[in-house]
Amino acid sequence: MVAARAGVSTATVSLVANGKTRGRVSEDNISRVRNAIAELGYVVDGIGSSLAKGVSSIVILVAPDISNPFFAKVIAGVRESLGSEYQLLLSVTDAGEFPRADDVRKLMALRPAGLLVDAPDAGFLEELSVAGPLVLLDAPGLEAYAPSVNLDVAHGARELAAHLAASGHGRVAYVDSVTGTATFDVRRNAFLQEAAARGISVPPECIISTTIDVGAAAAAFAGAWPQWQRNGVTAVVCGTDTHAYGVLQEARVAGARIPEELAVAGFDDLPYSATSNPSLTSVHLPATPLGLKAGAQLRSLMEGRVLEQPQVTLESSLVVRGSTA
Amino acid sequence: MVAARAGVSTATVSLVANGKTRGRVSEDNISRVRNAIAELGYVVDGIGSSLAKGVSSIVILVAPDISNPFFAKVIAGVRESLGSEYQLLLSVTDAGEFPRADDVRKLMALRPAGLLVDAPDAGFLEELSVAGPLVLLDAPGLEAYAPSVNLDVAHGARELAAHLAASGHGRVAYVDSVTGTATFDVRRNAFLQEAAARGISVPPECIISTTIDVGAAAAAFAGAWPQWQRNGVTAVVCGTDTHAYGVLQEARVAGARIPEELAVAGFDDLPYSATSNPSLTSVHLPATPLGLKAGAQLRSLMEGRVLEQPQVTLESSLVVRGSTA
C-alpha cells in the first residue's frame, strides 16, 4: 500500500522504513516514501519483519520474584538503557519460583533479540543453553555462564556485622530466605564470617528461614523468639527487609523494645524501610543501576559489540537507621 | 526436519503440533510425528506461526505504575487466568506516566492476541482504537470503550468517611495523587461526599496533591501541616498508602502523636500497611482478583466467546488499624 502510494517498490519502502538509505535510495524517493508512511500511518509489521530478519525486537527478562518492590526499580533501569527500539517482555512466575527451562524455551520461540536473567540458579542455566545475547543479573558465582552484573552484597553484609559488633551485640540471630537463590547464601555467609571474626556468636539454633513474606517471617520469629531471648540474643539480621518487617511487627507484639532490647536489620533497603517505625537499618542495594547496567550490556551484545568488561559488580552499603541505633 | 524424520509432510506436522488432528491425521502418523517432535526437541516457531495465523500468542498489559506493589498481585492474577498458552508482555512506563498511544501502536505491530489496559484515561483509549480483544482494568467511567473490571473503591471511601466521623473527627485534610487517573478522582469524590454528609469539613486549603512517592508526600505534608494544625485538622486521608507512609513519617518528625493528635488513613492496603508502626488504616483493594477476572474476561474474548457479563465490579472495604484507632 505504501509502495503503491509512493510509486516505488516494497524493497525501497523497506529500506526507508529501516533507515538503510545510505547511498541506496534517492532523496526524492525517500521523501515520497516518508510522506506515504505518514499519510497512511504505516507501522512496520513486527512479525513479518522478525521472520525475515531472524530475530524480533523483543528482550525477555526472566525473574523469579517480581512482587519484590526492589524489582520495579530494576525494570525501570533496564527499560531506560534498552531504549524504545526493543520491547521488554517480562517472564514472571509466582513469587520465589523460578520458571522451568521448558517455559523459557517456549519464550525463545518468539526469537527474542536478547535475554536477561535475574537471580538464576546453575541448573536453570545449564538446562537453558541460549544461543543469542544473554546477560545475567544478580547471579554471583555463575559468571562462567554469561556476562553478568552483580551486586557486591557481601560488602554490605560485612558492614552490618561490624556495625552490630561496634554496638556491643554479642549474640545474634539470622532469619534467612528459603529460596535457594545465590544472593541469600552470599548475604548469610558474608555476615556470619565477619560476625565470627568480630566475636559475635550466631549459634545454629539461631538461624531460621522462611519465605519472603511478612506474615511467614512474623510467625517464624514468634516461634523462635522466646528461646532466643533466653539465650541472650540481642539482634536479629534478616535476609530481606520483608522478613525484617515481620520481625519488627512480632517483636512489638512480644513487647521487645527496639532497638534497646532487640536490634533488627535487613537487606534490600526497600522504600518503606526509611519510613517504618522504627526505621529499619538495611543493606542498600543499587536496584536501578543494576537494571541500567544490565540493559546497557545486553544492548551492546545485541548490537554485535564486544563487551570491554563482561563482569560488572555494583557496590552495596549499610544504611543505619533507628532499628539498630 | 521433523517432517522428514517422521516421513510426512510439513502440513501434517503442523496439524499434529497444533492438536488439530481430529479426523484429519491417522493415529499412525500422529505418533510418528509426536516421536519426531520429542526426539528433536522441536518447538513451533512463534514468529512463523504468528505470521501465518495473523496473530501471536502475546497478551500485552499496559500499565502506568508498575512500581506499585499493588501491581505485582494484579500481574500474578492475570498470569494465572491466562494460562501458559499466552505470553504476557508488560508495557511499563516510568511511574505514573502513561504510555503514548504511539508507543502502543508499536506494540500492536507484534500482533498481540489481546490487550489489557490498566488505569487508562479516555484520551488514551480514544487515540488507541484497538481492533482485537481488549479488557480494561480499573477504568471507572470508561465502560463505554471496552469490557472492564473495576474496583468499587467508592464503597471503601465512604466506609472510611463513616469511620472517621464515628471517631469524632470534624475537620479532615486530603492528600491526593497528581496523576489524572480516574480512580483517584473516585476516591476523593466519594470520600468528600460522604464526609460532607456526615458533617466532616474538608476545606479547599486542606486538599493537596503530590506524586505517588513517600518523599514527595512527606515534603508536601511538612509544608501544609502547621496551617492545618492551626485550622483544627485531626485526620489526614491519603489517596494511596504510599502517600500515607510519607505523612506518617513527617508527622512523627513534627511531633504529632498518631492517632491521638492526628489520624492517618490511605487507600490500597499495601503489604506494609499491616506492619508499619502504627499500622495503617486503609481501604483494601482486591488486586489479585482484579487480575484474575480481567485475564479470564480477555481469554474469553480471545477464544471468540461472548462475555455474559462485560462489566464487572469488585468490592473494596475498609481495614481499620492503629493509625486511626
Added chain:
DNA sequence: CTGAAAGCGCTTACAG
C-alpha cells in the same frame, strides 16, 4: 487421511 502449493508481511542479496 495426505501432501503440494499459496500466502502471511517483511528483508535482502542480486541483476540491472
Added chain:
DNA sequence: CTGAAAGCGCTTACAG
C-alpha cells in the same frame, strides 16, 4: 539508485 524475486517458518484451504 531501483525493482523483481527468493526466502524467513509456519498454516490452511484445496485437490486428491
